[in-house]
Amino acid sequence: MSAKRAPKTKKLRTASFSNPNAFKLDIPTPPTLRECLAQGLFGSGISPNGDREMTIEHSKQLIERYPSLYRLADASPVPSSPPFAREGFACGDGWFGLVDRLSAKLSADPNLVVGQIKEKLGLLRVYFELSPLPSSEIEEATDAALAEAVAESQITCERCGKPGKHAQRGGYWSVECGACAAEEARRKSLRPWMWRLLAGLPAASGGRSRLDLTPEHALALLEGYPALYREAWAAPTSPVSRFAAGGFEIGDGWFRIVDRISARLAKDPALHVVQVKEKYVRLKVHCERDPSVPRDPSLDAELKAALDETGDESERTCEVCGEPGTIKERGRYFRVRCEPCDQIDEISAACGRIGKLVEGLGLAAFTANEIIQDAVRLAMVSIGHAAAGQPPALRAKLPGIDWERLDRLSGITGAMHMAANEIWKFAQEEAPGLERELR
Ligand SMILES: [Zn+2]
Numbered sequence: 001m002s003a004k005r006a007p008k009t010k011k012l013r014t015a016s017f018s019n020p021n022a023f024k025l026d027i028p029t030p031p032t033l034r035e036c037l038a039q040g041l042f043g044s045g046i047s048p049n050g051d052r053e054m055t056i057e058h059s060k061q062l063i064e065r066y067p068s069l070y071r072l073a074d075a076s077p078v079p080s081s082p083p084f085a086r087e088g089f090a091c092g093d094g095w096f097g098l099v100d101r102l103s104a105k106l107s108a109d110p111n112l113v114v115g116q117i118k119e120k121l122g123l124l125r126v127y128f129e130l131s132p133l134p135s136s137e138i139e140e141a142t143d144a145a146l147a148e149a150v151a152e153s154q155i156t157c158e159r160c161g162k163p164g165k166h167a168q169r170g171g172y173w174s175v176e177c178g179a180c181a182a183e184e185a186r187r188k189s190l191r192p193w194m195w196r197l198l199a200g201l202p203a204a205s206g207g208r209s210r211l212d213l214t215p216e217h218a219l220a221l222l223e224g225y226p227a228l229y230r231e232a233w234a235a236p237t238s239p240v241s242r243f244a245a246g247g248f249e250i251g252d253g254w255f256r257i258v259d260r261i262s263a264r265l266a267k268d269p270a271l272h273v274v275q276v277k278e279k280y281v282r283l284k285v286h287c288e289r290d291p292s293v294p295r296d297p298s299l300d301a302e303l304k305a306a307l308d309e310t311g312d313e314s315e316r317t318c319e320v321c322g323e324p325g326t327i328k329e330r331g332r333y334f335r336v337r338c339e340p341c342d343q344i345d346e347i348s349a350a351c352g353r354i355g356k357l358v359e360g361l362g363l364a365a366f367t368a369n370e371i372i373q374d375a376v377r378l379a380m381v382s383i384g385h386a387a388a389g390q391p392p393a394l395r396a397k398l399p400g401i402d403w404e405r406l407d408r409l410s411g412i413t414g415a416m417h418m419a420a421n422e423i424w425k426f427a428q429e430e431a432p433g434l435e436r437e438l439r
């Protein structure tokens with residue numbers, strides 16, 4: 001905290017008292033902008049503008065260099081606070097230099113406090129909090145500095161700071177240089193699942209997240225073989241293949257295999273992938289070929305053989321972790337798993353069995369039914385045995401799971417000797433949480 005804190009302006013004080021509910025709600029005060037930045041977070045802990053946000057490092061520099069101008073960095077970011085307290089610098093990092101120069105000039109008036117600084121219609125916008133009226137010279141100097149900064153923002157790429165052009169792009173005004181505009185156009189053409197990947201989310205929004213190819217691996221393939229995976233970048237209006245619609249429909253354990261086959265398929269520039277999926281425990285990669293490019297029979301034969309080899313290799317490779325695996329049956333499905341990953345599937349399946357056993361039962365009915373209690377106990381022991389087979393490296397990959405707790409389920413003091421109410425608690429609380437962790 002700064003040693004000398006300037007008194008809050010009149011407007012601020014009215015604002016914080018104007019919401020009587022703020023005093024009734026028993027919620028912790030959200031961190032201030034300065035505290036967020038110190039923890040490596042953007043204002044309010046989120047970045048409202050994505051890559052159009054001042055970097056954390058530059059935001060910190062500005063509030064440290066001009067503490068009086070940006071004193072709202074220490075105000076509570078409640079809904080009634082001025083936008084700066086909640087959002088910080090809501091413009092791209094390319095404007096850091098001009099905002100820095102502007103701030104130096106504005107600091108000449110010690111009463112001036114920035115209430116909002118943002119990009120609007122492609123230009124820099126700054127609003128101030130109410131403060132005592134400045135002298136006319138200071139007011140003139142402030143206006144001149146602002147006009148200069150706005151004029152500069154009109155010719156400065158908001159993303160990178162190089163000379164840029166103020167223009168309408170996709171219906172919005174912005175200032176971008178040629179390179180940044182091209183990169184943005186490329187991003188805009190991405191498939192929805194690619195957006196998820198670039199945001200660091202699993203490609204599928206559904207329940208296969210633990211199994212899915214990681215975002216890093218998916219991006220490595222797309223960037224490594226851009227022609228082969230060109231459908232990931234195609235315009236949304238083009239015919240949609242399975243790959244364009246859903247991306248890589250395989251587990252991360254098969255990443256190396258997909259990487260190797262991609263390198264071989266990329267030898268034929270006329271090919272592009274239309275589907276990557278698991279079918280009957282094998283990796284399938286389906287391609288389409290541009291018919292206008294003459295075929296090379298020997299390359300065709302080589303690639304066909306390579307695809308068959310790939311299928312064979314996938315049958316021996318755990319789809320979750322990539323270690324050697326075998327075909328396992330679980331429920332109605334077959335899949336390739338190593339021993340520990342198969343045991344993880346068993347934990348998940350046992351949680352599912354427990355859920356079905358206690359479904360619709362109350363504690364009284366459960367306590368009275370020893371057959372169901374024993375069935376739940378057996379499933380818990382099975383979870384304990386499966387957990388015991390997990391080596392430390394694999395346990396570390398699932399840090400949300402209390403492994404020591406699971407280890408104790410199968411021992412002599414384990415589930416077989418637990419009272420009905422303890423079993424009930426496990427079935428109601430721990431098993432559903434465990435099942436969620438393993439999705
Ligand atoms: Zn640029």
Ligand SMILES: [Zn+2]
Nearest residue numbers: 318321338341
């Ligand atoms: Zn495995």
